[in-house]
Amino acid sequence: MTKRLRPTPPSTPSPKLPPSAPSPPTPQLSHSNPTTVSIHHSSNNQNKTLTLLKSPHSPSSSNWIALNLTRSDLSLPLTFPTGQTFRWKQTSPLHFTGVVASHLISLNHLPNGDVSYCLHSCSTSSSSAARLALLDFLNAGISLSSIWEVFSAADPRFDELARHLEGARVLRQDPLECLIQFLCSSNNNIGRITKMVDYISSLGNYLGNVGGFDFYEFPSLDRLSLVSEAELREAGFGYRAKYVIGTVNALKAKPGGGAEWLLSLRNSNLEDVIEALSTLPGVGPKVAACVALFSLDQHHAIPVDTHVWQIATRYLVPELASARLTPKLCNRVAEAFVSKYGKYAGWAQTLLFVADLPQQKALLPANLEKTKRKRSTEQQKDKAHTGNIDQCE
Numbered sequence: 208m209t210k211r212l213r214p215t216p217p218s219t220p221s222p223k224l225p226p227s228a229p230s231p232p233t234p235q236l237s238h239s240n241p242t243t244v245s246i247h248h249s250s251n252n253q254n255k256t257l258t259l260l261k262s263p264h265s266p267s268s269s270n271w272i273a274l275n276l277t278r279s280d281l282s283l284p285l286t287f288p289t290g291q292t293f294r295w296k297q298t299s300p301l302h303f304t305g306v307v308a309s310h311l312i313s314l315n316h317l318p319n320g321d322v323s324y325c326l327h328s329c330s331t332s333s334s335s336a337a338r339l340a341l342l343d344f345l346n347a348g349i350s351l352s353s354i355w356e357v358f359s360a361a362d363p364r365f366d367e368l369a370r371h372l373e374g375a376r377v378l379r380q381d382p383l384e385c386l387i388q389f390l391c392s393s394n395n396n397i398g399r400i401t402k403m404v405d406y407i408s409s410l411g412n413y414l415g416n417v418g419g420f421d422f423y424e425f426p427s428l429d430r431l432s433l434v435s436e437a438e439l440r441e442a443g444f445g446y447r448a449k450y451v452i453g454t455v456n457a458l459k460a461k462p463g464g465g466a467e468w469l470l471s472l473r474n475s476n477l478e479d480v481i482e483a484l485s486t487l488p489g490v491g492p493k494v495a496a497c498v499a500l501f502s503l504d505q506h507h508a509i510p511v512d513t514h515v516w517q518i519a520t521r522y523l524v525p526e527l528a529s530a531r532l533t534p535k536l537c538n539r540v541a542e543a544f545v546s547k548y549g550k551y552a553g554w555a556q557t558l559l560f561v562a563d564l565p566q567q568k569a570l571l572p573a574n575l576e577k578t579k580r581k582r583s584t585e586q587q588k589d590k591a592h593t594g595n596i597d598q599c600e
C-alpha cells in the first residue's frame with residue numbers, strides 16, 4: 208500500500224506540498240506597532256486576522272511568562288514528543304509549540320528549569336483565557352513530584368528511573384482531539400501517526416506558522432464530518448479511514464452533541480468510560496485507555512500493548528513472562544499497575560513507557576540501561592520502542 212499523506216510532512220520544518228495539494232495560505236504581514244505583527248490570511252474559506260507577537264519564531268525574553276511549574280513538575284522533552292500527543296512540535300532547540308483550544312502557544316524552560324510560555328495570539332482579553340486553558344491542558348493542578356514520591360516509595364526501580372527522567376507528566380487533552388489522534392495510532396509508528404494527525408489538523412482553522420510548522424485549531428466534529436473515507440484513504444490512513452469516519456458519525460449522532468458526550472465521560476468511572484468509548488468504531492482497549500488517561504481524568508487507566516506487556520512482565524508480573532498477551536491478561540497487567548502504584552497508576556505507567564523509548568534510554572545511566580538491554584535482548588524485545596504502537600490483541 209502506498210502511503211501518501213497530505214498536506215504537510217510534519218516532522219520537518221518548511222513543509223513542501225505535493226503538487227496536488229492545496230497551497231497553504233500565504234500570510235501577509237503588516238507591522239502596526241513595535242511589539243505586534245498582524246497576519247491576514249485566508250484559510251478554509253475564512254478570512255482571518257491574527258495579531259502575533261513580533262518574531263513568533265524566537266520571541267524576545269520579555270514575551271515569555273512564567274508558569275510556576277518547575278522542570279520536576281513538567282519536562283517539555285519528556286512530555287511532548289513521547290506518544291501522548293502528536294500535535295506539538297519542537298519549533299527550536301528549546302521550544303515546543305502547540306495549540307490549546309484556539310490559542311497558539313510556545314513553551315520553554317528558563318535557565319533554572321522553570322517552564323515559561325509565550326502566546327502567539329495576544330489580544331489582552333484572550334491572554335488570561337489562554338493561560339487558564341494552558342494550565343488545564345497541562346493538568347497543572349496535580350503535583351507530579353507528590354505523586355512520584357508515592358510511586359518511588361512503592362517501587363525502588365521507579366525511584367531510580369524518576370531521578371533521571373523527572374517531569375514526564377500526563378496531559379489533559381481535549382477528548383475529541385485525543386480520540387482522533389489515538390484512532391490514528393493503532394498498529395502504527397510515531398512518524399506516520401504524526402503525519403495523519405497533521406492532515407486532520409490542517410482541516411481546522413489556521414492559526415499561524417512557528418519555526419516552519421503550520422498550526423491549526425483542531426477541527427470540529429462538523430468539519431470532520433465533511434471529510435470522506437476516500438479522502439482519508441488517499442491521504443494514507445489505510446483501514447483507519449473507516450474508523451475515523453465511523454467514529455465521527457457515531458459522535459455526531461449523540462443527542463446533545465458528540466464533543467459534549469465525550470466531555471461528560473470525565474464524570475464517569477473508568478469501567479463505564481472504557482465501555483462507552485469501546486462502542487465507537489476502531490476503539491479497542493488500548494485506544495480507550497489512552498483516551499481515558501490523556502483526556503478524561505481517568506488517572507488509573509492503563510494502556511496495555513505489546514511494549515507495556517514487555518515492561519510489565521519484566522518488572523511487575525514476571526510469572527506471566529512466557530504467556531501470550533490476551534485481553535484477559537491486559538486486564539491482569541492493568542490490575543498489577545493499580546495495585547502497585549494506586550489511583551494515579553496511569554501516571555506511573557507513563558514514566559515507565561517513556562523510559563522505554565529509545566531516545567530516553569540514552570538519558571539513563573549505563574547500569575540501568577544495560578540491565579534493560581540485556582534482559583530485553585535475551586527476550587528479543589529491544590525492538591519494542593521503534594515507535595510501533597500496537598493494540599492489545
Ligand SMILES: Nc1nc2[nH]c(O)nc2c(=O)[nH]1
Binds near residue numbers: 289497511560
Ligand atoms: N504514556 C503512554 N503513552 C502512550 N502512547 C501510546 O501510543 N501508548 C502509550 C502508552 O501506553 N503510554
